[in-house]
Amino acid sequence: MHSRVGALLSPGLALLLFLTACHSHHRGDGSLQGGLNAGGADLWARCLSYRPQAGPQAVTNSGQARVNSSLLQGLWCQPGSQPARDQLSALIRSLAAVPRVPLKAWQLSCLASLAARHGLQEDFPLHPPDLLLFYDLAQVPKADCQAFIQRAAQGDTELLANLPDQRVALRHMAFSCLGAPRPQLSASDLLLLGVLVCDLDAANITTADPQVLQNLRRCPRLTAAQKAALNTLLASGRTQLGGPGSWTLEGLQTLGPLAAHISTRLWMQVPEAVGLDFFCSVVAAYRAQRLGWSNIRCFVTSFLESNIKPATASLRQAPATLRDDLFLVRYDCAELDICLDNHVLGALLEPLLQHPLPAECQQVVKAKLAQLYPRGVPESQLRLITSLVYLYSRAEIGQWSITSRDTLVALLAPNVALENQTEVVLQKFLDHNGTVTGALLVAIGGSRLCWMGPQQVQAIRPSEFRLAGALDISACPQSRKDVLYAKAREAFGSIRTTAAYYRLMRPYLGGAPVEELRQLAQANVSMDIDTFTSLNPHVLQNLSVGSVATLLGPNVGDLQKARSHPAVSSWLRSLDSSALGELGLDTELAHPARPAPPSYTPPSNSPVEPQLAHTSGLPGSNTAVPTSSKALTLSSPAGTPATAPVGPQLPMLSASQASNYLLG
Numbered sequence: 108m109h110s111r112v113g114a115l116l117s118p119g120l121a122l123l124l125f126l127t128a129c130h131s132h133h134r135g136d137g138s139l140q141g142g143l144n145a146g147g148a149d150l151w152a153r154c155l156s157y158r159p160q161a162g163p164q165a166v167t168n169s170g171q172a173r174v175n176s177s178l179l180q181g182l183w184c185q186p187g188s189q190p191a192r193d194q195l196s197a198l199i200r201s202l203a204a205v206p207r208v209p210l211k212a213w214q215l216s217c218l219a220s221l222a223a224r225h226g227l228q229e230d231f232p233l234h235p236p237d238l239l240l241f242y243d244l245a246q247v248p249k250a251d252c253q254a255f256i257q258r259a260a261q262g263d264t265e266l267l268a269n270l271p272d273q274r275v276a277l278r279h280m281a282f283s284c285l286g287a288p289r290p291q292l293s294a295s296d297l298l299l300l301g302v303l304v305c306d307l308d309a310a311n312i313t314t315a316d317p318q319v320l321q322n323l324r325r326c327p328r329l330t331a332a333q334k335a336a337l338n339t340l341l342a343s344g345r346t347q348l349g350g351p352g353s354w355t356l357e358g359l360q361t362l363g364p365l366a367a368h369i370s371t372r373l374w375m376q377v378p379e380a381v382g383l384d385f386f387c388s389v390v391a392a393y394r395a396q397r398l399g400w401s402n403i404r405c406f407v408t409s410f411l412e413s414n415i416k417p418a419t420a421s422l423r424q425a426p427a428t429l430r431d432d433l434f435l436v437r438y439d440c441a442e443l444d445i446c447l448d449n450h451v452l453g454a455l456l457e458p459l460l461q462h463p464l465p466a467e468c469q470q471v472v473k474a475k476l477a478q479l480y481p482r483g484v485p486e487s488q489l490r491l492i493t494s495l496v497y498l499y500s501r502a503e504i505g506q507w508s509i510t511s512r513d514t515l516v517a518l519l520a521p522n523v524a525l526e527n528q529t530e531v532v533l534q535k536f537l538d539h540n541g542t543v544t545g546a547l548l549v550a551i552g553g554s555r556l557c558w559m560g561p562q563q564v565q566a567i568r569p570s571e572f573r574l575a576g577a578l579d580i581s582a583c584p585q586s587r588k589d590v591l592y593a594k595a596r597e598a599f600g601s602i603r604t605t606a607a608y609y610r611l612m613r614p615y616l617g618g619a620p621v622e623e624l625r626q627l628a629q630a631n632v633s634m635d636i637d638t639f640t641s642l643n644p645h646v647l648q649n650l651s652v653g654s655v656a657t658l659l660g661p662n663v664g665d666l667q668k669a670r671s672h673p674a675v676s677s678w679l680r681s682l683d684s685s686a687l688g689e690l691g692l693d694t695e696l697a698h699p700a701r702p703a704p705p706s707y708t709p710p711s712n713s714p715v716e717p718q719l720a721h722t723s724g725l726p727g728s729n730t731a732v733p734t735s736s737k738a739l740t741l742s743s744p745a746g747t748p749a750t751a752p753v754g755p756q757l758p759m760l761s762a763s764q765a766s767n768y769l770l771g
Contacts, residue, residue: 183214183610192225199227203235212266213635216241220661231255236262243664244276252284253299260301265327269640273668278306294318302326309336317346324363334368342373351376356384367406374413382415387432394432394461400494401522407463411435429458440468447471449479457491464494473498483507490517496524501531509535512547519551529558543567545574553578553614557587564590572598577614581641585617588643592618605630617641621649624658633660636669644674652686667692 199222202208210218219241222228228242232254239259247255259277267274281303285296291314297304304312304322309332312319323329323337344350348358351373359366359381366385374382389406392398416436431437438446452459452475459472473495476484483506484492496518509515515536518524524532533555537543543563548556548571556564557580572594580591595615602608609632616623616638624646627634639659655678656663669675679687 183217190221192227195221195225196227196230199235199238200230200233202238203233210237211637212241212269213637215266216635216637216662216665219243224661231258234258236260237266238262240264240267240273240277241270244273244280247280252280256281256284256303257299257301260299260303262302264302264305269637269672270665270668271671274306275671276668278303291315292319297322305329307333309333312336313339313343315340320346320362320365324365329368337365337368338370338373341369352378354378354381356381356388359385360388364402367403369406369409371409371412374410374415377415379415382410382413383433383436386410386415386436390432390435390462393463399522400463403463407435408465411465429455429462434462435464435468440465440471443468444471444475447475449475452476452479456488460491460494469495469498486510486514489514493517493520493523496528499528501528504528504531504535507535508539510539512536512540512550515547516550519555521552521554526558529555530560530563533559533563537563537566543571545571545576548572548575548578553580554582556580556591557583561590564594567594569594569598573611577611580614580617581637583617585643588615588617588641590618591615605632613638617643619643619646621646624650625654628654628658631660632658633662634658635662636665639665640669640672640674642674644677647674647678648681650678652682652689656690663690664692666690 199218202210215238218238222234222238223243223246227234228246229251231239231242231247231251236258239255240262242259256277260281264274264277267277281300284299292300292311294316297316297318301322302325304315304319305326307315307319312323312333313336317340319340323333326333329337340346341348342351344353347361348354354377362369366389389398389403393400393403428434452472456472456476464472476488476492476495480488483503486508489507489509490513509518509532515532518532519529533543543566548567556578580588583591592615595612599608599611602611609627609630612619613634616627619642624642636659639662650658659665666675666679670679
């Protein structure tokens, strides 16, 4: 090990850029060709291509840099020679000039560190907003405060999930930039705050300028208090929509995802024709697969509970067909139970499930399927019932036959099978197919690895695990991280270079023992803070200050940005002030649970400052139960409404009559 570690000890950081498909490939011994072994200059050249200067988009004097988006997804930091300042500047500016490149948080953190070392932070107006989220805020001149925050607030603050204190610091900085106290947030304030409004408390939302709706549209989720504040604001009539009685279809459509949170009480005040038109538009978008179930389930429940239905007698009595976007308004779940016979269900299962059925109606369909298929739903139908999968017990899934990889991938897609269903769904495939391939692991993703059974993980061939590469298992519980670390060691332990080994092992180090982490520290890997926060907290307690400082290398300053993260906070609490000083951190971190004071504290007559809405050895050496839909957010798994929606009262129909009506 030591013979190859020596080459890694030169100061600074380099970005090693990999494109696995075109520029790198696995050799038989598990090492890589064309990526890790290439020189830094060659790798930078792969990232950027130059052409003659072409107008205002040019980012250097010599020409316009165009970024290879595919290549950048493999952006990598490791010890090595420093990239040239102009190359780094060209790369960062190119990232801002093209559609968003989906870089991970640890990659952006790496770029931010390099930018700071080269003094590039002052060029922040030309840098991508996501990158600004990771910059050292203490280095932002006071004169640039508003301009910096306004650009950073266009980024995705969810990237700061493992840097909670950086997110708090951004909020403090934003309110400091606002300067004088104000009883409510103006439109210009909201323009400055951008996505940081997602961290506002309910009081700030209800008193803010109605422009706040545009900010809230960008929030990936809202707390219960924020949803209540949203409805209070909408009910006030202060927004461009006016009062609920004057809402129009066009106005409702401007709300975007916020419409999912409109309360039943407000829907009851909306003009009937407007509400029905909007319901039709949402259902049509869902059936065209432009909306996911998670985006409209709250809307469907709230709307149906408002008991809005067609006004005229002819519309109320008109038979509903599955081609009718108002099907769920015309029929309640009890009537659906009566109307669905085996003939109808067998013939029209797909169009039926293209409606966003409330959970009670889903239960009706599931019961009918059990009558139609008493020995289990056949594989030909499984890909049609993905919206119902969460309702099935492990025993019921055990009756299924899953022979196709496509069927398996559909059932294990995000927001389909529950976490505790993963093992039994996969086992039904393994009973027939026998193996888990690398391509399958990539298709179902690292989050499903978390919920495979230990024996299923152990049965994966190392060669297939190597083909899958570095999968994201950050959501795994510690027990599964331990199992997956052992499998990753089996797959990658023979890789010859420490750089290649660490690149592939990085996602799995959450299960690493203390000996492995100490040896990685000796190898000067410069671990990023995202990986550090994923380490086993109990193992972390056994690392000395020196080991952590060496392990993180130039990233040690990120401890300040992550001091409230449970893993970091627990470790910092074990240190005294002198140890914190050795790390170059504030001695206040001896009390990490206490957030750093903001640079500006609003006076007592200003709004309450918003609260966060959410808060071995190296190679070479010897289930959740769904809750009621009223409490669910846009990003939660499919759930069960607490109250059945109330539909129109249609005359009771015989099975044959119902079949004719449904067939249209």
